[in-house]
Amino acid sequence: MTAQHIASARAAATMHPPADAFRVFDWEHHDGLSTREFVGRTREAAGFLVTVEGVQRSNDTCRRWLTIEAPNRGELLDPEIARQLTAAINAAADEIDALR
Numbered sequence: 001m002t003a004q005h006i007a008s009a010r011a012a013a014t015m016h017p018p019a020d021a022f023r024v025f026d027w028e029h030h031d032g033l034s035t036r037e038f039v040g041r042t043r044e045a046a047g048f049l050v051t052v053e054g055v056q057r058s059n060d061t062c063r064r065w066l067t068i069e070a071p072n073r074g075e076l077l078d079p080e081i082a083r084q085l086t087a088a089i090n091a092a093a094d095e096i097d098a099l100r
Helices: 003-013 079-098
Strands: 028-030 033-045 048-057 062-069
Touching: 033 079, 048 079, 062 079
Parallel strands: none
Antiparallel strands: 028 033, 033 048, 048 062
16 A cells, blocks of 8 residues: 555545535545545435435545436326426535535
8 A cells, every 4th residue: 555545544534424425435445545435315206316426535525416216217207297306406406516
């Protein structure tokens, strides 16, 4: 393990999880930078799940994205379901933007 790996692992050991994280996974150490994945808020809309997820780096930066889980592939969406899903996606995107 290089000195850079050791320094990264030490920094990670004392770092608090992101404030919006509901679930945090173990640190992974590679390429001189430690990272860990986390799961944030999940929104339910018309049977779909819209979840904010991300990765926290030992340099105290985070990258977030959202995932959408559909109950069935090829789901037919009537306009009201589409609006509900769109509202959940927009709320998750706004949450990510607010944390930048």
